[in-house]
Amino acid sequence: MYPLLRxxxxxxxxxxESEYALIESKMVPRSVARDEHxxxxxxxxxxxxxxxxxxxxxxxxNIKGYEKNTLFAREEWWVSDLxxxxxxxxxxxxxxxxxxxxxxxxxxxxxxxxxxxxxxxxRFWRILHINAFVAQxxxxxxxxSKTAEDRYLEFIEKYxxxxxxxxxxHIASYLGITPEFLSKMKxxxxx
Amino acid sequence: MYPLLRxxxxxxxxxxESEYALIESKMVPRSVARDEHxxxxxxxxxxxxxxxxxxxxxxxxNIKGYEKNTLFAREEWWVSDLxxxxxxxxxxxxxxxxxxxxxxxxxxxxxxxxxxxxxxxxRFWRILHINAFVAQxxxxxxxxSKTAEDRYLEFIEKYxxxxxxxxxxHIASYLGITPEFLSKMKxxxxx
DNA sequence: CGAAAATTTGACATGACTCAACTGGAGTGG
DNA sequence: CCACTCCAGTTGAGTCATGTCAAATTTTCG
Numbered sequence: 001m002y003p004l005l006r007x008x009x010x011x012x013x014x015x016x017e018s019e020y021a022l023i024e025s026k027m028v029p030r031s032v033a034r035d036e037h038x039x040x041x042x043x044x045x046x047x048x049x050x051x052x053x054x055x056x057x058x059x060x061x062n063i064k065g066y067e068k069n070t071l072f073a074r075e076e077w078w079v080s081d082l083x084x085x086x087x088x089x090x091x092x093x094x095x096x097x098x099x100x101x102x103x104x105x106x107x108x109x110x111x112x113x114x115x116x117x118x119x120x121x122x123r124f125w126r127i128l129h130i131n132a133f134v135a136q137x138x139x140x141x142x143x144x145s146k147t148a149e150d151r152y153l154e155f156i157e158k159y160x161x162x163x164x165x166x167x168x169x170h171i172a173s174y175l176g177i178t179p180e181f182l183s184k185m186k187x188x189x190x191x
Numbered sequence: 192m193y194p195l196l197r198x199x200x201x202x203x204x205x206x207x208e209s210e211y212a213l214i215e216s217k218m219v220p221r222s223v224a225r226d227e228h229x230x231x232x233x234x235x236x237x238x239x240x241x242x243x244x245x246x247x248x249x250x251x252x253n254i255k256g257y258e259k260n261t262l263f264a265r266e267e268w269w270v271s272d273l274x275x276x277x278x279x280x281x282x283x284x285x286x287x288x289x290x291x292x293x294x295x296x297x298x299x300x301x302x303x304x305x306x307x308x309x310x311x312x313x314r315f316w317r318i319l320h321i322n323a324f325v326a327q328x329x330x331x332x333x334x335x336s337k338t339a340e341d342r343y344l345e346f347i348e349k350y351x352x353x354x355x356x357x358x359x360x361h362i363a364s365y366l367g368i369t370p371e372f373l374s375k376m377k378x379x380x381x382x
Numbered sequence: 383c384g385a386a387a388a389t390t391t392g393a394c395a396t397g398a399c400t401c402a403a404c405t406g407g408a409g410t411g412g
Numbered sequence: 413c414c415a416c417t418c419c420a421g422t423t424g425a426g427t428c429a430t431g432t433c434a435a436a437t438t439t440t441c442g
Contacts, residue, residue: 169421180421183420184422
């Protein structure tokens with residue numbers, strides 16, 4: 001049914017057919033138009049999302065009123081406002097589609113069911129969150145020890161298609177710099 | 192045996208006596224002198240550590256040769272070079288005691304055993320890593336959207352005892368600024 | 383007490399931001 | 413097919429936040 005989802009699950013755990021079927025039965029497909037918001041601050045994040053096709057950004061608005069991208073998510077990524085989802089309390093993030101996107105959503109309640117009925121799912125989520133934590137930790141490390149230029153170069157190396165799919169101002173916001181400064185950096189790099 | 196460990200486990204899962212006993216049997220106490228290193232880059236992180244008493248820092252050395260603190264860990268925290276521990280590949284971090292410290296260490300192999308014999312442990316680690324991820328994500332958010340001064344004020348509010356236990360240059364490194372600049376900021380804040 | 387390390391202070395340098403003007407597509411409607 | 417608007421991106425001048433380096437001072441600890 002959802003080959004990309006299977007592939008993703010198989011990365012970390014092996015499941016039998018009936019387990020796959022159960023998981024797939026809980027995943028609700030949904031299509032989201034470009035620019036549409038899936039999540040807004042103050043609301044409780046009731047689902048976690050698996051991206052089958054497309055591109056999302058998780059962002060917040062800082063004290064000065066600027067949008068700041070916390071995280072991009074592409075095909076085969078899971079995304080949600082994890083605090084809000086886990087605690088079922090109002091969240092702080094926006095989640096928005098940057099392209100027309102197809103997601104599979106899993107409610108908190110169905111997640112609990114899956115965790116009860118398929119114990120290996122605990123393992124899957126544990127590993128997923130370990131990886132997510134490691135990635136965030138690395139990003140913190142880069143923020144505190146690298147210059148904006150290094151961070152940019154690393155970003156385009158790590159996500160080679162990013163410049164095609166994400167506008168420059170979103171990349172700048174992700175890197176923690178202004179779009180103007182990114183533009184200047186790029187022209188400096190070219191020469 | 193280890194009341195703090197029990198308290199920590201109870202935060203997220205409920206276990207029976209025999210399960211506690213099994214867990215405690217795998218935790219190996221170890222004391223670490225101030226300034227001693229538990230972990231160094233290039234080595235495989237073979238244990239995860241629970242801090243019973245004391246204070247550690249996880250840090251790395253950046254391209255310019257400066258130490259950069261990625262994370263502080265105090266009593267009741269679990270810490271390791273998570274990537275290295277999980278993948279059992281050479282890591283990139285130093286882990287060092289900032290005070291005389293008592294830790295309980297759990298080897299990767301014993302961890303696997305615990306996960307097999309106490310399925311609820313998967314849940315425990317999943318939740319722990321969700322929380323860790325959320326905390327790191329928040330830190331990234333602060334790095335990209337707040338000034339150094341705001342980050343400092345937030346830091347001392349969040350860790351009121353930090354200034355007593357951690358030297359200023361370590362705090363500066365954690366915040367991503369130089370010790371000199373932190374010093375200037377503090378004198379500005381006083382007036 | 384004395385040496386080494388941590389912190390403070392100051393002068394100067396630079397990375398990164400702000401604001402405003404300009405350029406150059408990508409739609410949209412006539 | 414043109415004129416128009418609307419963004420995103422570029423460029424430049426001036427400014428502010430933070431870094432660098434070196435010297436002075438204080439604290440820590442053997």
